[in-house]
Amino acid sequence: MTPILQCKVLGKRYGAKEALSSVDLQLGRGRIVGLLGPNGSGKTTMIKLASGILTPTSGEILIDGKAPGIESKSLVSYLPERTYLADWMRVSDLLGFFGDFYQNFNQEKAKEMLERLDINPNDRLKTMSKGTKEKVQLILVMSREAGLYLLDEPIGGVDPAARDYILNTIITNYSENATVIISTHLIADVERVLDDVIFIASGKIVMTSSVDEIREEQGKSVDELFREVFKC
């Protein structure tokens, strides 16, 4: 089976600044992968390249064997770090919006999840707290029946209880053949839900491993290992 995501000597530079350099990577299906690295290490650049928002400077990135484009966009469900949704919109508008944009958007599923969180479909985004807004966006993104979910800092701005809810939403809602990439530096919080981790630093991949391999071989958690590898 073709890997869902493949990078071949992938590079991206912004002017003189090299954001990613010679990244080689292959991700299989049905995995939850943590893209972990300190601030400015290239996590967001990597995710934007996969979503097709940025184009590579060198090398290539393939989604299901194809370069990012119209076809890959129907496969990829992307949660950006910052919202792009207009804040005057009501939740019900957003459901229609996503329904219009994406064929694989499961409106029933989204409604069910919103209901469970007591989010009123008539509420406007701008009246919501930061945490609620993030939950709404995650629900929208996870309600698409996609092959690859790209979640850029999905738990950055929310309290620990909301974090648990978000992580549970992720593990209960991705389909068996889908892969989820979660970029974050809050490693202790996400560790339990990850299959694999990718450590990235200064635009290069430092290590790829499974979580249990790290614990087995090093006798420490991914969080502890991260603190060692990236000690300032």
Place this chain on the structure above:
Amino acid sequence: MNWELKSDRPIYVQLIEQIQLRIVSGLYPAGSRLPAVRDMAAEASVNPNTMQKSLAELERSGLVYTQRTSGRFVTEDRAMIQSVKELLARDQLKEFFIKMGQIGFTREETITLVEQAREGEDRHDTDLAV
């Protein structure tokens, strides 16, 4: 019973232990049907693949089995459950003796302490009864 996971050992190994504990304690009774993998994973807040791996491991040991159409069940073999129970107890004891050793007690001293503690508790119980 909460799912307790520590950070220094593989998650799937700890899940195996926790499921064993649920079986020997009767929370998942002999012959009963286990919840779906996804539900168990959500309850423990872990990755479904990891939960799957642990269950597959337990299946290999015979403690749980899969019926093709109707799901996954706890074994009906009570003798096997009993032996797992004893195994878990021995592990606990071993750990206990090691810790007592670190404090500075020999095995014999430890056993004496345990007996004293039990007598103390018995006395405490009768005190309460009176």
